[in-house]
């Protein structure tokens with residue numbers, strides 16, 4: 001069955017761009033509303049092990065939408081391209097959006113908006 005999931009990527013948790021939000025509370029807010037099938041947190045998706053994470057996750061062909069809240073969408077598209085290609089994941093199923101410099105409430109609102117606009 002097709003699944004939708006959210007990954008929060010936070011530049012190792014050390015980048016000032018993610019200091020205004022409580023990342024676990026962001027994930028909890030989305031979980032509580034059950035608007036995706038799973039949520040997860042990755043410290044650095046653009047590192048080699050992030051590539052591995054994406055490949056292992058997406059090798060499960062049931063994933064129909066992958067929302068990635070992190071940095072600039074165009075950067076995400078470039079950085080994840082090889083991992084998507086390696087497992088044949090259709091790039092149009094990757095919904096990327098930027099939550100840097102947002103508070104917890106602003107990040108939750110941005111995620112909900114992105115999911116609503118790309119159901």
Ligand code: SF4
Nearest residue numbers: 009011044046070071
């Ligand atoms: S993918 Fe973006 S948000 Fe994630 S660690 Fe790399 S630069 Fe930071």
